[in-house]
Amino acid sequence: MTEQVPASAVGPGSRLGLRQGGRALAGLGLNLFTGFVGLFFLLMAGIGLVTAIAGVGLPILYEALLGIRRLTRLQRRWAGQLSGRPLASPYVGGLDRGMFASLRAAALDPATWRDIGWLALQPLVALALGLVPLALLISAYSIFDSAMGNGPAQDMLGLVLISALVAATWWLLPWLTAAQCAFSRWLLSPSSRTELTERVSQLFASRADAVDAQSVELRRIERDLHDGAQARLVALAMDLGLAEKAIDENPAIAKQLVSASRASAQQALADLRGLVRGIHPPVLADRGLAGAIEAAALLCPVPIRLDIIIPARPEPPVESALYFAAAEALTNLAKHSDATRGWIRLRYLDGALRLVIGDDGRGGAALQPAGTDDSGGLAGIGRRLAAFDGRLEVVSPVGGPTEVIMELPCASSSPKT
Amino acid sequence: MRVVIAEDLSLLRDGLIRLLTANDFDVVDAVDTGPRLAEALRQHRPDVAVVDVRLPPTLTDEGLRVAIAARREQPGLPVLILSQYVEQLYARELLSDNAGGVGYLLKDRIADVDQFVDAVRRVAAGGTAMDAEVISQLLSRHRADRPIGQLTPREREVLELMAEGRSNAAIAGRLFVTEKAIGKHINNIFGKLGLAQSEDDNRRVMAVLAFLQADPR
Numbered sequence A: 001m002t003e004q005v006p007a008s009a010v011g012p013g014s015r016l017g018l019r020q021g022g023r024a025l026a027g028l029g030l031n032l033f034t035g036f037v038g039l040f041f042l043l044m045a046g047i048g049l050v051t052a053i054a055g056v057g058l059p060i061l062y063e064a065l066l067g068i069r070r071l072t073r074l075q076r077r078w079a080g081q082l083s084g085r086p087l088a089s090p091y092v093g094g095l096d097r098g099m100f101a102s103l104r105a106a107a108l109d110p111a112t113w114r115d116i117g118w119l120a121l122q123p124l125v126a127l128a129l130g131l132v133p134l135a136l137l138i139s140a141y142s143i144f145d146s147a148m149g150n151g152p153a154q155d156m157l158g159l160v161l162i163s164a165l166v167a168a169t170w171w172l173l174p175w176l177t178a179a180q181c182a183f184s185r186w187l188l189s190p191s192s193r194t195e196l197t198e199r200v201s202q203l204f205a206s207r208a209d210a211v212d213a214q215s216v217e218l219r220r221i222e223r224d225l226h227d228g229a230q231a232r233l234v235a236l237a238m239d240l241g242l243a244e245k246a247i248d249e250n251p252a253i254a255k256q257l258v259s260a261s262r263a264s265a266q267q268a269l270a271d272l273r274g275l276v277r278g279i280h281p282p283v284l285a286d287r288g289l290a291g292a293i294e295a296a297a298l299l300c301p302v303p304i305r306l307d308i309i310i311p312a313r314p315e316p317p318v319e320s321a322l323y324f325a326a327a328e329a330l331t332n333l334a335k336h337s338d339a340t341r342g343w344i345r346l347r348y349l350d351g352a353l354r355l356v357i358g359d360d361g362r363g364g365a366a367l368q369p370a371g372t373d374d375s376g377g378l379a380g381i382g383r384r385l386a387a388f389d390g391r392l393e394v395v396s397p398v399g400g401p402t403e404v405i406m407e408l409p410c411a412s413s414s415p416k417t
Numbered sequence B: 001m002r003v004v005i006a007e008d009l010s011l012l013r014d015g016l017i018r019l020l021t022a023n024d025f026d027v028v029d030a031v032d033t034g035p036r037l038a039e040a041l042r043q044h045r046p047d048v049a050v051v052d053v054r055l056p057p058t059l060t061d062e063g064l065r066v067a068i069a070a071r072r073e074q075p076g077l078p079v080l081i082l083s084q085y086v087e088q089l090y091a092r093e094l095l096s097d098n099a100g101g102v103g104y105l106l107k108d109r110i111a112d113v114d115q116f117v118d119a120v121r122r123v124a125a126g127g128t129a130m131d132a133e134v135i136s137q138l139l140s141r142h143r144a145d146r147p148i149g150q151l152t153p154r155e156r157e158v159l160e161l162m163a164e165g166r167s168n169a170a171i172a173g174r175l176f177v178t179e180k181a182i183g184k185h186i187n188n189i190f191g192k193l194g195l196a197q198s199e200d201d202n203r204r205v206m207a208v209l210a211f212l213q214a215d216p217r
């Protein structure tokens, strides 16, 4: 898996333009700043802790904690920007639930203690990293100061040395920045334990959703069968029974009853067809996701351009989740968009399937239309995808165009051959 | 008329054999898998094949694939596909060789024996038999403000029946009007849709189907 790193990021191997160079230098300066402000907060926290026994220390401690969090947030943001990979906030909870409760929560939160470790080490790290370019540049300056102007040969040598030193500084900058970012990431981004906790609660929620959705679905199927095919078969059996009785004395009536039973049978078939299509469309089993999406697009009153490239068939649950998502998006497109054309793009990239369904219509699509509950089709897609760790994004400015973007992690779509 | 049947459920296979035999067809072979169907079509070169879409061993659209492959080998080999569902994608694939002699019907239609036998005969004669549901799905893709929307309700009815592959006489019989009236309706329909008229019934149906399948705009 390769990560997308924005062009503005600074790191080893990146070619340093003037802008990035400036940002890297400013970063090293900022490091020194956060390092020393951090020391101040650390001291303040210490004082607060010591005087806490007398009771007056607690507010001091609380203020210090607030300051520390603000500072680490700044550091996190900057390290995220420079390295091109954001650092998530590691805290279990905020400090906004009253002083005592907040202090208790903070004391129990391992992230607080990692913050304190960072506060203690950051000045050293910042100094060490900041001194390197400083030393290089100072020696370049001292060469300029002492050696220049003593004749053309020395001047030449001095110039070469100075350019070498400046070049070395320039070359080192990305490495220094990367080291600083790595250090911040080490202590300031969520520990694997926090990440796991987060993940577990996410999975818990999406599993509950999936179970809910499934039982709702099963109830719907049961009801459809009961009111549809089952009822029609009962009617059919009754008609046939009556026909059997009537056939000798009144063949004309019997004939009528038989043709009524035929109609019931056909209606039952139609009901079952609709039901099966809603559970698992046969074309999906036959042709896989690509074929089924193509088939769905054929039914759309708006011409749809298809651009589908996937290396292999994903596992069935993923296929079906994406198919129904695409079907809903296409229904919306036909129903709401007023578009003259649409497009569908499906790709497999970095272990995930990415499906985009767009149109050039009026836009303004929203996941949960204001003032309604989230029972709409789009919200349903979102829940369904979440159960697979997937993601739904709707980009639809008023006036269009609309793009519905779905992403599902999926390992088995990688080429098998 | 020699016919090959491919259907994996014996209940339906036996029913089809009985039904077609009773209507003067000569069932030369009745098979239950895709590979056997391919073999039977090659060996018997029937006048028409009646094929279930879903066949073993894959239990996917095996029947359709075999039929399309066989038509590539024997162009125009008449094939009537039966299915529990209609799928535009499959209708399109069946029609894509433009050769005629194809049918695509819901299995429910077998219940109406006369209509069904008529459809098998039509396909054997090189005509088409598209399910009414295929046609109504195609029509529903076209918006009301487009050419289709300019048809009168009667013309629309005629268009639907014609697209299913029925002859003028059959349409006239269905709608209780004269064949001449149907001919006039068809003229109007072709005019409104901007299609060139053709003397040949089959070519006419193909033109209408192609129009309906094209991207609506």
Ligand SMILES: Nc1ncnc2c1ncn2[C@@H]1O[C@H](COP(=O)(O)OP(=O)(O)OP(=O)(O)O)[C@@H](O)[C@H]1O
Binding pocket: A332, A333, A335, A336, A337, A338, A359, A361, A362, A363, A364, A365, A366, A367, A369, A375, A376, A377, A378, A379, A402
């Ligand atoms: N392609 C689109 N173009 C413009 N608006 C859209 C588009 N898709 C959705 N919308 C808007 O977003 C809203 C939410 O869509 P959603 O599918 O959640 O609900 P719905 O289609 O109204 O109801 P349901 O899907 O339950 O039938 C729609 O009501 C519609 O106004």
Ligand SMILES: [Mg+2]
Binding pocket: A328, A331, A332, A376, A377, A378
């Ligand atoms: Mg919707």
